[in-house]
Amino acid sequence: MNRRSFFASAAALGAAAALPVRSASASSPRRWDRTTDVLIVGAGLAGLTAGVTALRAGAKVMLIDKRAWFGGDGVLSAGQFYSARTPLHDAAGITQHVEVEDYWKQIESGVDDEPLSKVRDNLRLSVIYSGVNKHNPEVLHRSAEYSPRVVAFVQSYGIKFRRMNPAKPFQCPTENGSMSKFAEGMVSEIERRGGKILPLTRASEIVMDGGRAVGVIARPVSGGSPVAIRARSIVIATGGFLNNKAMMKRYKRFWSGIQTGFTAVGDGVPTDHTGDGIVMGRRAGAAIEDMESMPKLYAGPRKGTPGVSWIMFDVDTAFLVTKAGRRITNEHESRYSGCALKLLSTHNEVGYAVFDEKTFRGPNRDRWQFDKALAGHGLFKADTPEELAAKVGVDPKGLRETIDRINRDGKTGRDTEFGRTDPLFRAMTPPYYITAANWPLAYKTEGGLEVNPDFQALRASDDAPIPGLYAAGSTCGSISTRLCDVVASGLIVGRIASAAR
Numbered sequence: 001m002n003r004r005s006f007f008a009s010a011a012a013l014g015a016a017a018a019l020p021v022r023s024a025s026a027s028s029p030r031r032w033d034r035t036t037d038v039l040i041v042g043a044g045l046a047g048l049t050a051g052v053t054a055l056r057a058g059a060k061v062m063l064i065d066k067r068a069w070f071g072g073d074g075v076l077s078a079g080q081f082y083s084a085r086t087p088l089h090d091a092a093g094i095t096q097h098v099e100v101e102d103y104w105k106q107i108e109s110g111v112d113d114e115p116l117s118k119v120r121d122n123l124r125l126s127v128i129y130s131g132v133n134k135h136n137p138e139v140l141h142r143s144a145e146y147s148p149r150v151v152a153f154v155q156s157y158g159i160k161f162r163r164m165n166p167a168k169p170f171q172c173p174t175e176n177g178s179m180s181k182f183a184e185g186m187v188s189e190i191e192r193r194g195g196k197i198l199p200l201t202r203a204s205e206i207v208m209d210g211g212r213a214v215g216v217i218a219r220p221v222s223g224g225s226p227v228a229i230r231a232r233s234i235v236i237a238t239g240g241f242l243n244n245k246a247m248m249k250r251y252k253r254f255w256s257g258i259q260t261g262f263t264a265v266g267d268g269v270p271t272d273h274t275g276d277g278i279v280m281g282r283r284a285g286a287a288i289e290d291m292e293s294m295p296k297l298y299a300g301p302r303k304g305t306p307g308v309s310w311i312m313f314d315v316d317t318a319f320l321v322t323k324a325g326r327r328i329t330n331e332h333e334s335r336y337s338g339c340a341l342k343l344l345s346t347h348n349e350v351g352y353a354v355f356d357e358k359t360f361r362g363p364n365r366d367r368w369q370f371d372k373a374l375a376g377h378g379l380f381k382a383d384t385p386e387e388l389a390a391k392v393g394v395d396p397k398g399l400r401e402t403i404d405r406i407n408r409d410g411k412t413g414r415d416t417e418f419g420r421t422d423p424l425f426r427a428m429t430p431p432y433y434i435t436a437a438n439w440p441l442a443y444k445t446e447g448g449l450e451v452n453p454d455f456q457a458l459r460a461s462d463d464a465p466i467p468g469l470y471a472a473g474s475t476c477g478s479i480s481t482r483l484c485d486v487v488a489s490g491l492i493v494g495r496i497a498s499a500a501r
């Protein structure tokens, strides 16, 4: 039984479906207020990319967004892309094992934390494996193939990438603040090319006619009459459902209770991720997938305390300790998300990153904003483990033992506790640094509308593409909700949707 037929039978048993599936969500209105070739619902990075691409292909394009601003979560993001070989790799001398198929192997092997949920969940060792072949890997593979094009597209807006780090040969981090510039660049291009982009306009229904999506009903957020927009192609790019309590409870169970945020507890992420596109799509008869997978985790300090991003475990020598001063995982392999998960699974309420002067003064000092954190009590410095522990209420004996062990192991390059073998594993030299307490948080969901490799939404009843209906970005359950996949989906769907008749 494949994943799609699983959903169909589970829905029949009332086990998995949260929303009723109807073949049509609204009958065709008698009068259309606006008409366009391609209508994009949601002007996050997926929607904006789709808009630019469709315009470049010669289509008449309209975008609507319920917010007053464009760019969605992308403009708040850390701006880290992933890609197979690009000129950035060549510039950093990373030329071995970085072609598309190497990148894909990494995704499939599940050694990095993000895309693995899409492929790894098919594996028996997965925490959510249920004997169901969950994903069509072709969609994610297509996105992986597009990754170098995504980087080139981003660069075409004048965005600068940081020098790559061989420790993570597929990570392509942009400079701080780049994603607002990227979104602004796309909005300007859309306007320059004659696209319409309407803020504060919320879509509520997809209009179906004879099994085809033919338009959308939207309303100004401030109230007022509904607007019926007719389009040949409709791209749903409305993001995830982290703030839809009913959907979170229904699909994510345990995870629905987790705190949300990014830069700090309850901070950094807008609270209107209500899964509108997934709800609308379901009403129009679309299939969903991956709804039950774990939301993406992060960890952040209390609101108002400047944080030090745990993304640093990717590229800097740093260690995660608990209140007992103990390590709990291989930080480099687990990455920020796996570290947050480990805290939860070991029933540790909080964790702390520990590092030394060499890391503090290293090439990423500005990227992680160490100085700001130090000045704002998000980071503390001391000459001994005991003094360091006292600053944040960590057990001094535990921290002393942990640091002594790291320093012993670091000399031989063999992590006797968690088996780290990466080049970032080394002894530390004082003074030492420790962050303020960080709590595990969820900041985005995976799961949503099921699409084929052309990002056409699939019908729940027979897996056929729904004519006229597409999904892009984190509204799709078929890709991971990373910037690289979100932008790739926009590049692909913009071209396909503009060519559709």
Ligand SMILES: Cc1cc2nc3c(=O)[nH]c(=O)nc-3n(C[C@H](O)[C@H](O)[C@H](O)COP(=O)(O)OP(=O)(O)OC[C@H]3O[C@@H](n4cnc5c(N)ncnc54)[C@H](O)[C@@H]3O)c2cc1C
Binding pocket: 041, 042, 043, 044, 045, 046, 047, 064, 065, 066, 067, 069, 070, 071, 072, 073, 074, 075, 076, 077, 078, 079, 080, 081, 201, 202, 203, 204, 237, 238, 239, 240, 262, 263, 268, 269, 276, 277, 443, 444, 472, 473, 474, 475, 481, 482, 483, 484, 486
């Ligand atoms: C703080 C933070 C940091 C991140 N850092 C990274 C990173 O470094 N690397 C990485 O790969 N990923 C990162 N991510 C994830 C990544 O930014 C997102 O997954 C991605 O930006 C999602 O883009 P999207 O266009 O699919 O959705 P969104 O950005 O959520 O955009 C959806 C848009 O649709 C609009 N919308 C919703 N409902 C409606 C409706 N009914 N009608 C009209 N409009 C609607 C919303 O207002 C929004 O503008 C981060 C996310 C966060 C929150």
